[in-house]
Amino acid sequence: MSDKLLEVRNLTRVFKSGIYLGASFRAVDNVSFSLEKGKVLIVVGESGCGKSTLAKMILGFLKPTSGEILYKGKNILKMNGKEEKAFRKEVQPVFQDPFETFNPFHKISYYFLKTCLKFGIARSKDEAFKIIDDVLKKVGMSLEEVNEKYPHEFSGGQLQRLSIARALITTPTLLVADEPVTMVDASARIGILTLFMELNKGYDMSIIYITHDLSTGYYLASQLSGEMIVMYRGDIVEKGPAEEVMLDPLHPYTKMLLESVPEPNPGNRWEGRAEFPSLELKEYRAVGCKFAKRCPQAFSKCYEEKPELRRVMKDRFVRCWQVKNEMKMNKEVVSHGG
Amino acid sequence: MVEIRNVKAYYKIGADIFVRAVDGVSISFDEGKITGIAGESGCGKSTLLKVCTGWIKPPLTVLEGKVVYNFNDEEVDILNLDEEKLQRYRWRLFAIVPQAAMNSLNPVRRIKKIFEETLNQSGKKKLSEKEKKMIEKVITDVGLPKEVLNMYPPQLSGGMKQRVIIALAIIARPKVIFCDEPTTGLDLVTQKGILLLLRELKDRYGITIILISHDMGVHAQVTDNLAIMYAGKLIEYASTHDIFKDPLHPYTKSLINSLPMIGDKMQKERLPGAPPPLFRPPKGCRFHPRCKYATEICEKKEPPLKEIKPGHYVACHRIGEE
Numbered sequence: 181m182s183d184k185l186l187e188v189r190n191l192t193r194v195f196k197s198g199i200y201l202g203a204s205f206r207a208v209d210n211v212s213f214s215l216e217k218g219k220v221l222i223v224v225g226e227s228g229c230g231k232s233t234l235a236k237m238i239l240g241f242l243k244p245t246s247g248e249i250l251y252k253g254k255n256i257l258k259m260n261g262k263e264e265k266a267f268r269k270e271v272q273p274v275f276q277d278p279f280e281t282f283n284p285f286h287k288i289s290y291y292f293l294k295t296c297l298k299f300g301i302a303r304s305k306d307e308a309f310k311i312i313d314d315v316l317k318k319v320g321m322s323l324e325e326v327n328e329k330y331p332h333e334f335s336g337g338q339l340q341r342l343s344i345a346r347a348l349i350t351t352p353t354l355l356v357a358d359e360p361v362t363m364v365d366a367s368a369r370i371g372i373l374t375l376f377m378e379l380n381k382g383y384d385m386s387i388i389y390i391t392h393d394l395s396t397g398y399y400l401a402s403q404l405s406g407e408m409i410v411m412y413r414g415d416i417v418e419k420g421p422a423e424e425v426m427l428d429p430l431h432p433y434t435k436m437l438l439e440s441v442p443e444p445n446p447g448n449r450w451e452g453r454a455e456f457p458s459l460e461l462k463e464y465r466a467v468g469c470k471f472a473k474r475c476p477q478a479f480s481k482c483y484e485e486k487p488e489l490r491r492v493m494k495d496r497f498v499r500c501w502q503v504k505n506e507m508k509m510n511k512e513v514v515s516h517g518g
Numbered sequence: 519m520v521e522i523r524n525v526k527a528y529y530k531i532g533a534d535i536f537v538r539a540v541d542g543v544s545i546s547f548d549e550g551k552i553t554g555i556a557g558e559s560g561c562g563k564s565t566l567l568k569v570c571t572g573w574i575k576p577p578l579t580v581l582e583g584k585v586v587y588n589f590n591d592e593e594v595d596i597l598n599l600d601e602e603k604l605q606r607y608r609w610r611l612f613a614i615v616p617q618a619a620m621n622s623l624n625p626v627r628r629i630k631k632i633f634e635e636t637l638n639q640s641g642k643k644k645l646s647e648k649e650k651k652m653i654e655k656v657i658t659d660v661g662l663p664k665e666v667l668n669m670y671p672p673q674l675s676g677g678m679k680q681r682v683i684i685a686l687a688i689i690a691r692p693k694v695i696f697c698d699e700p701t702t703g704l705d706l707v708t709q710k711g712i713l714l715l716l717r718e719l720k721d722r723y724g725i726t727i728i729l730i731s732h733d734m735g736v737h738a739q740v741t742d743n744l745a746i747m748y749a750g751k752l753i754e755y756a757s758t759h760d761i762f763k764d765p766l767h768p769y770t771k772s773l774i775n776s777l778p779m780i781g782d783k784m785q786k787e788r789l790p791g792a793p794p795p796l797f798r799p800p801k802g803c804r805f806h807p808r809c810k811y812a813t814e815i816c817e818k819k820e821p822p823l824k825e826i827k828p829g830h831y832v833a834c835h836r837i838g839e840e
Contacts, residue, residue, distance in 0.1 A: 226705040237653065334792075338792055364561055364700075365732065366558065366733075367772060367776055368779075368792070370786045371788040374788055375785075392705075394780060395777075398781075399786070402782075438780065440709065442735030442736050442739045444734045444737075444738045445762065447763075454661055455714075456681075456709045
């Protein structure tokens with residue numbers, strides 16, 4: 181138990197939509213997983229799969245409808261003042277849009293100083309600037325480059341580095357990064373990903389990397405060997421060691437996603453004609469498998485009964501009636517995912 | 519089909535300050551092909567599109583250059599047309615799928631009405647049977663059911679709206695369509711559909727397509743030729759295949775080498791630095807501050823775009839010198 185840094189148990193968040201009176205959908209539906217210290221978790225899924233809602237709940241920005249989030253064994257919603265302060269200090273977010281992270285009217289150093297002083301990390305300004313220079317070096321920049329400058333003087337990639345540097349001031353144990361490279365240009369992406377790799381290897385920092393971009397997810401996974409969660413309409417549909425999931429996907433949805441990744445190789449182009457999914461709110465409320473309507477392999481049972489997330493191989497979990505159970509010995513249904 | 523000759527298009531942001539977004543670009547787009555334009559944000563690719571379609575409004579000004587369409591054996595320089603004439607060519611000669619256009623559909627207009635308004639720009643009031651047929655035809659062309667015509671935009675998904683936008687663009691059977699980031703904000707599966715749809719339209723109607731995207735994967739999948747822009751300059755232009763297999767410009771090289779690919783465990787190299795500000799670009803080659811091969815000449819002289827191999831153009835002092 182003690183090595184579990186974060187544990188998410190049966191987490192559910194229901195949103196009400198106003199068009200139909202009382203209609204609601206589960207943005208995050210009974211999600212469970214755990215993360216050990218120093219490990220990496222990659223969450224992939226398309227827009228609307230609930231990955232950002234999940235991130236907000238983990239960061240304590242959004243209250244779950246049911247279920248709980250334990251950080252170092254403590255429910256994050258039932259922490260006392262001191263514990264909460266420690267939690268805020270140790271769990272830091274990195275957001276998608278670095279241009280929105282920083283207020284254009286403040287100098288970058290203002291944020292760094294504020295973070296330093298708020299968490300009582302530095303007692304004086306001089307001490308603070310030393311710490312700031314330190315974290316900036318970690319992200320490959322320096323105080324000279326940053327001091328006295330405003331956000332608009334930096335590119336997206338640089339700003340994202342700065343927002344990561346700001347998160348590092350409190351020496352966090354867990355970074356929750358929601359689409360951190362989506363707004364960053366291609367040539368700067370690898371730089372950000374390399375930075376995550378260095379932080380994980382060098383400082384034993386745990387990272388939750390949330391993305392819709394499977395190739396950056398794969399890249400991080402292949403370099404750091406983390407776990408991967410694939411989400412669809414609020415459900416975890418597949419879970420396992422990230423590299424295995426990407427190279428040998430089991431769930432039809434994971435397969436479909438991987439087939440849709442535009443591979444940067446003109447020698448291996450898509451074939452066939454354009455096909456489009458039909459997306460409807462109904463999928464959130466469907467009785468059977470939420471993916472059934474888009475699934476090329478769906479059969480009658482898929483429309484009637486929702487499959488559980490079950491273990492099919494040593495570390496592989498899938499929510500699908502079609503996937504055969506490779507573990508002949510035990511047919512256990514795993515709802516806690518671990 | 520479309521030829522751009524030495525276009526300089528700047529944004530005037532101060533008395534003597536110009537953002538040199540497109541700075542001396544010459545390129546021609548092949549007929550019946552998909553030409554991709556790639557580059558980081560702020561490299562001038564969207565401005566190039568504005569110039570190509572005569573969509574020039576202050577602060578954007580075109581200082582030099584021509585955009586020539588070869589249309590029925592006549593040459594039309596669209597930068598020299600008045601608004602009225604330009605309007606006549608728009609939709610019929612070329613059409614635009616602007617960035618994030620799917621969010622610009624009027625939410626309280628039925629899709630049918632939006633099509634009627636597009637066709638009615640010519641001044642006619644009532645739609646003829648032929649025009650109604652045309653609308654139904656383009657709707658099926660983009661793979662949408664006819665019922666969509668009676669729906670309102672908020673009832674459609676992002677992918678469906680984008681297909682409506684594409685249907686609107688091709689309704690007058692233009693020779694050329696310009697698509698600016700047509701799949702940004704769409705899901706992976708939908709993105710694949712839209713890109714395959716563009717490819718189908720090219721094959722079926724021989725439409726020339728100019729596809730602007732920052733995503734190199736998108737270019738690899740559907741474009742025939744690919745132009746790489748950097749800081750307002752065209753730095754490399756070749757067949758998509760050659761750009762990916764044999765990139766020559768150091769920037770293109772590092773761009774291609776930095777792309778993560780599923781199944782490829784190799785650690786990727788990162789390119790240090792950032793693109794220069796366009797109101798104060800560096801002298802000489804604009805890439806030289808970030809280029810590990812830069813020499814003295816790169817700091818002083820701007821490299822011209824040269825044809826190194828048939829159809830493969832590069833602007834770099836190092837290439838083709840030996």
